[in-house]
Amino acid sequence: MPEALSLLTTRRTIPAIALGAPGPDEEQIRTLLSIAVRVPDHGKLKPWRFVLFEGDAREAAGEKLLALKLAEAGDLDEARQNQERTRFTRAPLVIAVVSTAAPHFKIPEWEQQMSAAAACMNLVLGAHAMGFAAQWLTEWYAYDDKAKALFAIEENERVVGFVHIGTPQEEPVDRPRPDVETVMTRWSPEGAEGTDT
Template sequence: MTPMDMLLSRASVDTLIEPAPSADQLSEVLAAAMRAPDHGKLRPWRYILIEGDARPLAAERVIASMLRLDANAPEFKLNKRRQRFSTMPLVIALGMHLRPDHKIPLWEQEMAVAAATMNVLNALHAKGFGGIWVSGDITEDPVLAAELGLPAPHKLAGFLFVGTPAQQCEPPRRPDPAQFTASWTGSPVSFSADKE
């Protein structure tokens, strides 16, 4: 597979089984994250590995967060989150080590974390693993972030569920990039994707 074939075949996978990447494989995957654009060299990404017996404990913290944010959260949603956080081969909490008073704007710091996360997903795929980036309102909960080691002003950017895809699937069909591309010649552009 060429590097371009690898990029074009990546898709989010949430039906994951053991094994997760080994320590050496994960080190190489996370090294790819360090190649993300990073204005100011702030390195705002932080990775919190949740594996083994720590997974059910993290799941209970996530459930507590959900209930803090919505005391009437539906039971099926709570159970789904509990099950997924408890059983995924590896969960990586995506931390944003933010510096609000720095000359680099916060949005650029957050985008660096997002770019690094995409590198992680691509590297996982290149190594034969799968992953999916999950978020939701719990990523805005400062209590959960602090419990994971990210006290304010630091935040969560979500979680990666990581493992081996349970089955080989064809990547989903993606839209034609031409729908999202326009050449600017002096007047505002329009995109065919916005005309649907």
């Protein structure tokens, strides 16, 4: 099997909590981002950008999320506080992929958003190709305007994902995948095969 096909058929999500050091170095990060931007981009709009959380900034980001939750809830038990505090320290590197999609006279916003989603997937595949692993997450702070503001993400921007990248600390376990026959039809002028016409 060609190497590229092997890569695509062996990619597995490793939970962020199971991603440890080492993470990508500066050169590898730049390579990952260069892979991320090699996605379909109708109109060459670059409708995405990236926010990196690494080193001590990861802990600071978690503390800010915790403070935000405490301000909203008034109090949280120790387990919940620790959950918020460690949101960004589960992996050595977290990359937020931000959709900057906006109204355009020709390019639908949906296409721009899909381009950002493709950038997330390219990051995940790029990490796998480099010998790392990744998990693409959103979680509550991807949708919370106050949390987004903490990370200089504008109200009109959307977080497509926080991609956690590191070295797997456990053997990947594959999950059941759908039988492709159950998710496909073949169109014909008489009607799609496998459907009532």
